[in-house]
Amino acid sequence: MGTFDRYLTGQLLTYFGFFSLVLVAVYWVNRAIGLFDSLIAGGATVLTFLEFTALALPNVIFAVLPVSALVAILYGLNRLSADSEMVVAQTAGLGPWRLARPVLIFGFVVAIMVSVLGHVLVPASRTALAERGAELSRDVTARFLKEGEFLHPGTGVTVYVRDITEAGELLGLFLQDRRGDATRTSYTAERALLVRADTGTRLVMFNGMAQTLDVTDRSLVTVQFDDFAYDLAGLTGGDTTRLRDPRELPTIALLRADAEARAVTGASRAKLLSEGNLRFSEAVFAAALPLMALGFLMLGGYSRLGLWRQIMAAVVAAIVLKMLSNVAESIARDDATLWWVIHLPALATAGLGAVLVWYSSLGARAFRGAPA
Structure with a gap:
């Protein structure tokens, strides 16, 4: 050169x-x-x-x-x-x-x-x-384990946790699910735990209440529970398989x-x-x-x-x-x-x-x- x-x-x-x-x-x-x-x-x-x-x-x-x-x-x-x-x-x-x-x-x-x-x-x-x-x-644990803030881990889902103990127990839980077109459901619980299973992650709530609003007729159904398991598979993608992008x-x-x-x-x-x-x-x-x-x-x-x-x-x-x-x-x-x-x-x-x-x-x- x-x-x-x-x-x-x-x-x-x-x-x-x-x-x-x-x-x-x-x-x-x-x-x-x-x-x-x-x-x-x-x-x-x-x-x-x-x-x-x-x-x-x-x-x-x-x-x-x-x-x-x-x-x-x-x-x-x-x-x-x-x-x-x-x-x-x-x-x-x-x-x-x-x-x-x-x-x-x-x-x-x-x-x-x-x-x-x-x-x-x-x-x-x-x-x-x-x-x-x-x-x-x-990794829903990282999304939920954040106290004192309103989080949106998924579209149409809002989560609030008042306090988190050293053992990982969620205190003062509020969960609102607005993903359905016909209903809106709000969950409140005194305490809750995140439990991992083979089928996905579940949120187990204790001593709480579920309020379901029917959007069509504006009726409200309230249910109190001692314990309730909320399946997070739909929120985080229960199907772990994915189609790869051709560019990969x-x-x-x-x-x-x-x-x-x-x-x-x-x-x-x-x-x-x-x-x-x-x-x-x-x-x-x-x-x-x-x-x-x-x-x-x-x-x-x-x-x-x-x-x-x-x-x-x-x-x-x-x-x-x-x-x-x-x-x-x-x-x-x-x-x-x-x-x-x-x-x-x-x-x-x-x-x-x-x-x-x-x-x-x-x-x-x-x-x-x-x-x-």
Whole structure:
């Protein structure tokens, strides 16, 4: 690698790291607000929130890296052109394809990062996130053992415990169940215990009262009891089995799309094949975006306003190609024989970049700000 290649590649990677950090932070904060509300309202701790956000980061980074690569190449080359560094490079005899070499190296590095995330880190993090979520939903003890606060461990369920003894006995329990459309039931008990069984967790209440309100005729039925067992299976998910998300499976299993993979995910063969091929096409798309951006920046004549028209053209082209990628993904999900359609937008991005660079090499100099 020559001196110019190392210099330009290093500059692009620096900008890429900066914009990736900014975009990941913005994306993460946007998602973390909703996650924080849902977890804390359910009685989870701040450590649990941090654990969930850490597991969600690989998926966020996977979505952000192609955008960061595009922004980095547009900002970096525009800045080098404004500082006349590209003029010096052109004067030294560096043609369009010579300028494209460090850009291709940069795109290759980005593609490696996207591939590692898509094939390894994102599936592993999604599996860990799903398993941790299922474990948290079953851990009703942590949700109930919080005294002096109204908790909402499930949709339509409110729990309040006045005091908790050292033995784990709940004193002054209030439980309201609003999950039914026709009835609303409120339970009060002097004390209660959480009992784990093979079939699930039960809340055993002693010396209490149940008040059931019929929403239709507004009638109220009151029942006093010495002891009563409330089944929490419906609240926390009694069925411990779950269908895995196709994005959790290894790439080989997705491309194979056999009966076992379809059984554990409940997805069709077309959906599995599309997900497996999408991981490859995303890497190609991320590698092709810098080359396409370089091709657009080489178009047009000199302007005192800079390269903003070429930058806008590159951004619009990237948006259109990404929309075409979404359309191709939808087509591939419906027909297993059309899995190859997913690769067309990424290949079109690379082809467009190559054509633009080739056009600039026909005699029209790149970055027309260079002196004649």
